[in-house]
Amino acid sequence: xxDRVAELELHAARARRNVVRMIETGHSGHLGGAMSAIDLITxxxxxxxxxxxxxxxxxxxxxxxxxxxxxxxxxxGVLAERGYxxxxxxxxxxxxxxxxxxxxxxxxxxxxEGNTGxxxxxxxxxxxxxxxxxxxxxxxxxxxxxxxGELPEGxxxxxxxxxxxxxxxxxxxxxxxxxxxxxxxxxQVMNMAPIAGKFEAFxxxxxxxxxxxxxxxxxxLDAAPFTPGKPSVIVAHTTKAKGISFAEDTLAYHYWxxxxxxxxxxxxxxxxxxxxxxxxxxx
Numbered sequence: 078x079x080d081r082v083a084e085l086e087l088h089a090a091r092a093r094r095n096v097v098r099m100i101e102t103g104h105s106g107h108l109g110g111a112m113s114a115i116d117l118i119t120x121x122x123x124x125x126x127x128x129x130x131x132x133x134x135x136x137x138x139x140x141x142x143x144x145x146x147x148x149x150x151x152x153x154g155v156l157a158e159r160g161y162x163x164x165x166x167x168x169x170x171x172x173x174x175x176x177x178x179x180x181x182x183x184x185x186x187x188x189x190e191g192n193t194g195x196x197x198x199x200x201x202x203x204x205x206x207x208x209x210x211x212x213x214x215x216x217x218x219x220x221x222x223x224x225x226g227e228l229p230e231g232x233x234x235x236x237x238x239x240x241x242x243x244x245x246x247x248x249x250x251x252x253x254x255x256x257x258x259x260x261x262x263x264x265q266v267m268n269m270a271p272i273a274g275k276f277e278a279f280x281x282x283x284x285x286x287x288x289x290x291x292x293x294x295x296x297x298l299d300a301a302p303f304t305p306g307k308p309s310v311i312v313a314h315t316t317k318a319k320g321i322s323f324a325e326d327t328l329a330y331h332y333w334x335x336x337x338x339x340x341x342x343x344x345x346x347x348x349x350x351x352x353x354x355x356x357x358x359x360x
Contacts, residue, residue: 080358081124082291087354088158089119089291093320094347095154095167100333101340103171107179108324108333111151113255113315114222116289118143118155121220122188125298130160133187139217140190140206144199145224145253146180152189153177161188197230199223200250204240207248207308218247226258229267234279240308241280248308249301250276253288255317259331276310288313321346 092115100106118141122128126139143152150170157164162176169175176185180194190206193199203221210217227233240248252272260266269275273283282303286293294313301309317331318324321343324333335343 079292082295083354083357085119085123085291085295087351087358088123088155089116090320090347090351090354092119092151092154092158094344094351095157095164096150097321097340097343097347099150099153099167099170099177100335101344102168105332105334106150106170107147107331108150108321109257109317109331110145110148110224110253110255111154112319112321112324113289113317114145114148114151114253115154115319116291116294116315117222117251117253117313118151119158120291120294120298122155122159124295126220127217128188130188133161137215137217140203140210140219141188142191142199142203142206142219142221143181143189143193144203144221145196145227146192146194146199148222148224148253149177149179149181149194152181153186156186156188159188162186196224196227197232200233200240201236203248203250204236204243204245204308207240207245208243211245211247216247218249220249220251222251222253224258225252225254225256225263225269225272226266228252228269228272234275237276237279237281237308244306245308246302246304246306249298250308250310251288252310252312253315254312255315255326257317257326257328257331261328273310273312280307281310282307283310283312285312285314288315289319320350
């Protein structure tokens with residue numbers, strides 16, 4: 078394992094612990110998608126994107142949009158680990174007037190580039206942002222993480238068509254394909270497979286990866302844009318609630334209100350993972 082991968086896995090483990098810390102304070106939250114997307118978000122903020130937490134509004138920065146806004150705890154966990162805000166703020170999750178709402182708010186928290194949560198809107202915002210940056214003459218890129226459960230929204234495909242038409246190759250979309258949404262398995266609610274093939278039919282360049290394998294994540298993101306003149310999409314096959322053994326790939330943990338003993342077990346498992354990752358980094 079490379080030092081690059083080991084360090085990112087440590088940051089991701091700490092970010093997952095941050096998510097559980099927020100649920101410990103707020104007593105419930107959208108666990109499943111937050112945990113499945115954390116490896117992707119960690120790779121972006123710590124390695125791939127050109128950002129500076131000390132200057133969150135720096136004009137030349139890359140932009141990140143979390144289209145599936147209910148996964149916000151995953152972004153918050155990474156932002157705290159990256160140094161965008163004091164981790165003590167995590168203890169306010171679920172409180173009145175907190176900056177850490179159930180969906181991200183760009184007016185309350187540094188590092189958040191858009192207010193999302195109404196599913197299917199993030200890709201449209203990202204296409205507009207990427208076009209605007211290109212017109213401004215900057216080399217900044219736009220990254221967005223989408224949920225597989227939001228793909229049936231028609232606005233996604235209007236945005237996909239526009240991005241291809243305008244050759245927006247400074248846009249990289251990532252689909253967090255964990256296979257489960259609040260109302261059931263995605264394939265049963267509205268089967269959108271093949272996801273990569275659909276984007277390719279709209280004129281995108283696509284790749285498929287294991288979205289919880291940091292080596293595969295980095296290889297795909299390092300290669301983007303995959304084809305000059307085309308927007309890129311990464312279909313990341315992930316595990317819902319990744320990192321907590323009893324919750325992984327289980328629909329009931331899309332939104333989690335911990336039962337007796339669950340919180341303690343989750344903390345024990347995540348602390349053990351952090352210790353394991355720390356040993357790999359210090360070898």
